[in-house]
Amino acid sequence: MRVSSQDVTVVALLADPDAPTEIARRMARMLPDRLAERSGRGRRFDVEVVSEPFTAGTEDLSTLTRRIMDRGGEGNWDVVVALTDLPLHSHGRKLVVGLSHEHGLALLSLPALGGFRLQTRARQAVEEVVLSLAGPQATGPEGPPGGQPLRGPFIGRLAPVHPDQVGEEGIADLRYVVSGPRGYLRVLFGMVRANRPWRLVPGLSKALAAALATGTVATVNSTVWSLATSLSTPRLVIATVGSVALMIGWLIVDANLWHRTDEVSPEARKRAALYNASTVMTLGIGVIVCYAGLVVINLVWALFILNDRLFASLTRTPLHATEYWTLSWFVASVATVGGALGSGLESDEAIRAAAYSKREQERRSVLRDDRGD
Numbered sequence: 001m002r003v004s005s006q007d008v009t010v011v012a013l014l015a016d017p018d019a020p021t022e023i024a025r026r027m028a029r030m031l032p033d034r035l036a037e038r039s040g041r042g043r044r045f046d047v048e049v050v051s052e053p054f055t056a057g058t059e060d061l062s063t064l065t066r067r068i069m070d071r072g073g074e075g076n077w078d079v080v081v082a083l084t085d086l087p088l089h090s091h092g093r094k095l096v097v098g099l100s101h102e103h104g105l106a107l108l109s110l111p112a113l114g115g116f117r118l119q120t121r122a123r124q125a126v127e128e129v130v131l132s133l134a135g136p137q138a139t140g141p142e143g144p145p146g147g148q149p150l151r152g153p154f155i156g157r158l159a160p161v162h163p164d165q166v167g168e169e170g171i172a173d174l175r176y177v178v179s180g181p182r183g184y185l186r187v188l189f190g191m192v193r194a195n196r197p198w199r200l201v202p203g204l205s206k207a208l209a210a211a212l213a214t215g216t217v218a219t220v221n222s223t224v225w226s227l228a229t230s231l232s233t234p235r236l237v238i239a240t241v242g243s244v245a246l247m248i249g250w251l252i253v254d255a256n257l258w259h260r261t262d263e264v265s266p267e268a269r270k271r272a273a274l275y276n277a278s279t280v281m282t283l284g285i286g287v288i289v290c291y292a293g294l295v296v297i298n299l300v301w302a303l304f305i306l307n308d309r310l311f312a313s314l315t316r317t318p319l320h321a322t323e324y325w326t327l328s329w330f331v332a333s334v335a336t337v338g339g340a341l342g343s344g345l346e347s348d349e350a351i352r353a354a355a356y357s358k359r360e361q362e363r364r365s366v367l368r369d370d371r372g373d
Helices: 019-028 031-039 061-074 118-134 180-195 197-203 205-219 222-230 233-254 266-305 308-315 321-345 348-355 358-372
Strands: 008-015 044-051 079-084 093-100 105-109 161-164 174-178
Touching: 008 019, 008 031, 008 061, 008 118, 019 044, 019 079, 019 118, 031 044, 031 118, 061 079, 061 093, 061 105, 079 118, 093 118, 093 180, 105 118, 174 180, 180 266, 197 205, 197 266, 205 266, 205 321, 222 308, 222 321, 233 266, 233 321, 266 321
Parallel strands: 008 044, 008 079, 079 105
Antiparallel strands: 093 105, 093 174, 161 174
């Protein structure tokens, strides 16, 4: 790293590819002005975005920090803030951010910021980190203030973020973590957000094709008409839950998405449970979105194709709005089961690409290779 000038501080946002890079590029447009305004000392900030897979092959904090430090030494920067969408851990707790005032670097784990308002929270966190690392307290004669807290809404009263102990072997001198049930949920929602479950819909094209074909045929089947009109609302709800659960279970089993650990430590088991919970939630959101789309498509198809007289003669029930809705709802459950079978035509790689972020895909690929070895 270079020695900071009196007037300009150069900040590098070292971001993992995919979502972290997108977040870094969006915040880089407004960070210089916001940092200059908050600094209040006439200092100017230049922000550069560097997209590199610095977390490839490891989740170890010491290894990641050394990589960031080595990369910072190659560039002409005053401060390096690394962003990743992998969940990281410090002494059994979920890491939010780790700082090294001595080396002018920080590591920010985006999932620990939660699943909502991620762009705003990430920007606030980066602002606080940069001001802490570039401030006079970071370079004064008294040395790095390892215990000085960050400020701002990023660590406000409603956020379960607090300082954590730093081991003597670590490069970082200050870490913030989340813990407890609220912290667990915060990281879980952040992991689901990083996976971007809405990508599951276009990502499983063959499964969707099978679901649409099943729904199209079922909508014009008189036996399905009779079943739909005879089912009560609780049974329709059970059919919905069952079909969605079947789809999720089939995707997990067929593409081997369930995370297993060979370690016996409680911490490793908790991490495995967290990864599996994020998988189920990611798939659940994606499948529910698909299910809602099937209901709408089936309803439109039924409005177009059904004949009220034929329907009434076969089911002895007039074809009104309630019958259209009930039929579309039931057919969506049937079509979801057909989609689960159709998902077997998808490759495992296609399912993982639809269900996981790029970093999470690479992490799981490394684990599979290690077990294969």
